[in-house]
Amino acid sequence: MLDPALLAQIGTHLQRLRTPVELVAGLDDGAASRRTWELLGELAAASPLVSAVRADPEPGRRVPSFLVTRPGEDTGVRFAGLPLGHELGSLVLAILHVGGHPPKEEDDVLTRARALSGPLHFETYFSVTCQSCPDVVQALNTLAALHPDVTHTAIEGSSFAAEIEERGVLSVPSVFLDGEPFGQGRMGLSEILALLDGPAGEDDVADLTGRAPYDVLVVGGGPAGVTAAMYAARKGIRTGLLAERLGGQVLDTAGIENFPSVPRTEGTQLGAALERHVREHDVDVVATHRATAVRPPAVTGDPIAVELSNGATLASRTVVIATGARWRTLGVPGEEEYRNRGVTFCPHCDGPLFRGKRVAVVGGGNSGVEAAIDLAGLAAHVTLLEWDDALRADEVLQRSLRGLPTVEVVTGVATEEVLGDGRRVTGLRYARRDDGSVREVPVDGVFVQIGLLPATEWLAGVVGRNERGEVLVDHRGRTDVVGVFAAGDCTVAPYKQIVTSAGDGATAALSAFDHLIRSA
Structure with missing residues (x-):
């Protein structure tokens, strides 16, 4: 499954293990389980301290899934689905941390993590193309490896489509704590700890303020x-x-x-x-x-x-x-209300969650056209909206776009409102700039790709x-x-x-x- 050169590299990393690690898999006879078992076998072959163990699926447990643990223990670090792509590194780090290799976190952060009151049961939905997801997955895996009363399951969303539909997961990473929504978007361990037990407090403020100029x-x-x-x-x-x-x-x-x-x-x-x-x-x-x-x-x-x-x-x-x-927003009604509930800014991260659905991309520059091209391979239909009278993307991208039968390009329009049912996005309203006529297009997701704004509000009135x-x-x-x-x-x-x-x-x-x- 893995490239031999990549496996060799992983083997080099696993030389840092201090104690044995077991990968305990709950599998069935399906193709996904077979691929999972193949991956675990390759990882086990990469280090004498790693072993793969096959077990019958537990009642109510996602299949395929596997636990990263020490023999005879339950560390609470679990993956559901195949953690490939950006998450393969998260899996290797989980094995290292469970196996005694210290995480790269500041000592005060590790102390706060160990001092948490449990039990705490986290679940994170990720996609293998998401670049923000590994930070969250790795932070919560670290927490579960450190703390005996913390568990974390990292779930590859597209493998459990019915589940993410039921839970209304329309953006990754999405984190649940004890079955309730906890947070969305990129978070490190410090941010997670702040959400759990508040900011570091007066000692941290005093330490920072007291540092020499x-x-x-x-x-x-x-x-x-x-x-x-x-x-x-x-x-x-x-x-x-x-x-x-x-x-x-x-x-x-x-x-x-x-x-x-x-x-x-x-x-x-x-x-x-x-x-x-x-x-x-x-x-x-x-x-x-x-x-x-x-x-x-x-x-x-x-x-x-x-x-x-x-x-x-x-x-x-x-x-x-x-x-x-940071990303520029549309500034229209419904955008903020449905952010992470259908409104998103990252086609690479959230595109797989809209497989087989209708989506809109707002923005006809390079980012917008690239997003439409990427989404055309996943979504049932893509509507690309551009304020200008022509797309602004490079011609090479426009040529790629023209050959996609599931993409409709609409130029010369202004987005007026993101529509929803109170729970998630259901459509988008836009107006033609030439005659003012208004149209509503039914979509499940809106990908905003209209450029960036400088993060300088905090400098207002001080710096020109x-x-x-x-x-x-x-x-x-x-x-x-x-x-x-x-x-x-x-x-x-x-x-x-x-x-x-x-x-x-x-x-x-x-x-x-x-x-x-x-x-x-």
Whole structure:
């Protein structure tokens, strides 16, 4: 089932196991069970400490499914369906963590995880094409491996279509706790713990606020932010990196084929590489925290203050803003109400949940046309809506689109409302821009693909921005506030690309260092 080279790589990882691990499978005679047993057999053959055990399915248990455990124990880490694609890494990590290899989490996070009150029974629905799902699956698997009263079942949604229909799962990752909805979207272990027992509390705020001022504090963990932090650290100055999630928007990107020296990679892989690289430098990484304000000093020579959502404040002599961008929304009635209940922004993640259904894609640029092409292989019908009078995507994409019989392209229209029955999306209302006529199209899902907005609202009234909210910078990455620099997709940079963002980050960090030298 797995490529021999990939199996060899997995075998190398499994050399880190400290104790034996059993993969206990509940299977039937179906094709899915046979494939599951084949996968488990290959994993068992990759390490002498891994064994695959076949058992009769338990009453009420999903089939196929399997438990990742230690012999004679029940760790509570379970997969239902085949965890291939992006989730194969989650399975390998689960085996490692159950087998004694320590998870890569901060000590205070692990302490909080072990201190939770149980029992807690989690279920996560994922798709193998989802790039956000592994973060959630791996976090909850880690929690279940650490805590004897926590269980987690990671469920491949398309293998249990009736179940996700009954539960109304229209977006992945979707997490249930004790049978009730718990959360949706990308979450790490820190965010999950915050939902379970509240924020880390006063001790965490005091620890952050009490940290010595930085020479350079970078806000943002994408290519621009990580590059800026590394360049600053290499100058031997005190450097901090504040990021809600390391990797940034890259983590939501599918295939990447235009990064120099890397013929092809996935966004999740590049994001993980960025995190590994920055942690190799002398950078104080403050992860899973969000900046809410930047305050220039009232007295010349005092540090700049960056306020966090948990009430803490970090101080620094200079600040590099690299907060990137987020999906642009339609801003029409019903969009927010039915978000994750039919309204979604990720065709790669949620497309498999709409197999055989009717969907709409809003947006005729490259992202929208690519989404329509991808969905055409899954959905019964795709309606592509574009505000302009013609599609704006590259011609090569438009040629691919024209040959798809299940795709209808409608141009020159404005989306007016997302329709629903109170539980999920049932349709979309749009108006023709030429004559104002209104039409309703029945759909089960709406994929919004109309571009990005800079994540800069927290800078309003402090740092100069244009009408789109992009931070105004000069060729050195300087803003109109002394000591504050900016880089990447949150700025007026004309091209929003990974490679240009990395270059902007380097420029901003070097400019910050130059500023420090000249103002010493």
